[in-house]
Amino acid sequence: MMNYAESLIYLRDLTKFGVNFGLGRVEELLRRLGDPHKTMEYIHVGGTNGKGSISSMLSSMLTVNGDRPGLFTSPHLHSYRERFRIAGETISHQDVAICLNEIKPHIESMIEDGFEQPTEFEVNAVLAFYYFAKCGVKNAVLEVGMGGEIDATNVIQNTKIAILSNIALEHTEYLGETKEKICLTKSGIIKKGAHVLSGVTEPDLRDLLRRRAKEEGALDVGFTGSDFQTEFVCSDADGQYFDYRDDEAEYKELYLPLQGLHQVENAALAIRAARLWGLGE
Numbered sequence: 001m002m003n004y005a006e007s008l009i010y011l012r013d014l015t016k017f018g019v020n021f022g023l024g025r026v027e028e029l030l031r032r033l034g035d036p037h038k039t040m041e042y043i044h045v046g047g048t049n050g051k052g053s054i055s056s057m058l059s060s061m062l063t064v065n066g067d068r069p070g071l072f073t074s075p076h077l078h079s080y081r082e083r084f085r086i087a088g089e090t091i092s093h094q095d096v097a098i099c100l101n102e103i104k105p106h107i108e109s110m111i112e113d114g115f116e117q118p119t120e121f122e123v124n125a126v127l128a129f130y131y132f133a134k135c136g137v138k139n140a141v142l143e144v145g146m147g148g149e150i151d152a153t154n155v156i157q158n159t160k161i162a163i164l165s166n167i168a169l170e171h172t173e174y175l176g177e178t179k180e181k182i183c184l185t186k187s188g189i190i191k192k193g194a195h196v197l198s199g200v201t202e203p204d205l206r207d208l209l210r211r212r213a214k215e216e217g218a219l220d221v222g223f224t225g226s227d228f229q230t231e232f233v234c235s236d237a238d239g240q241y242f243d244y245r246d247d248e249a250e251y252k253e254l255y256l257p258l259q260g261l262h263q264v265e266n267a268a269l270a271i272r273a274a275r276l277w278g279l280g281e
Contacts (some may be wrong), residue, residue: 149188
């Protein structure tokens with residue numbers, strides 16, 4: 001049986017398998033674990049920048065609302081355990097070890113049956129689904145690792161809200177050499193029946209997302225700056241104040257304990273998603 005320290009060594013040792021896109025390994029491992037990911041509804045957060053901030057803001061709002069959400073993000077700042085949270089509480093050392101000791105035999109049997117070794121990020125995603133399900137979580141916020149359509153988190157189907165923060169040239173060797181190709185890959189998180197939100201400003205990328213949303217049967221598409229807006233008010237040493245409005249609501253002088261106007265844009269996406277989720281004022 002691995003303890004926590006040995007569990008970290010096991011996870012970090014998986015980095016030698018690098019990046020290996022495709023959902024087959026994750027789907028097979030989850031199947032062997034009883035498909036824990038099918039027991040929850042999701043807010044799926046992708047894009048180039050701001051994914052972690054948006055995900056954390058949403059987790060905080062859902063927690064205050066009493067939803068007890070799961071939150072899966074990466075990478076971590078201080079502790080590996082930061083990647084897995086429930087209602088703001090980081091997974092314990094003991095639960096990391098327990099979950100990995102229960103998952104590891106299924107990985108080994110997969111390999112014996114001829115499947116490829118799952119990567120570190122894939123095992124992390126499976127650990128998140130497994131841990132959340134064990135703890136009775138019903139709603140979870142997932143941050144996309146890289147890409148979208150072929151990201152390990154995209155095994156989910158019960159996506160209620162899909163968010164694409166923005167699109168910039170990144171990981172072009174994996175995602176495509178133009179913003180349009182990258183946007184198309186990242187838009188793979190859009191699912192039937194989901195609300196779609198995005199901070200992209202380029203007209204051609206907005207058109208691409210509208211087409212993808214229609215093809216996938218999404219409910220609607222909303223964009224920062226046109227369907228919902230923020231306006232900076234002022235800042236202090238610890239954060240900033242801003243106004244938010246959409247067609248149904250207006251909030252004055254909201255306080256955000258983060259610096260940078262880009263964080264206000266992230267907050268706009270988080271607030272709109274929270275409202276679509278059904279949170280009250």
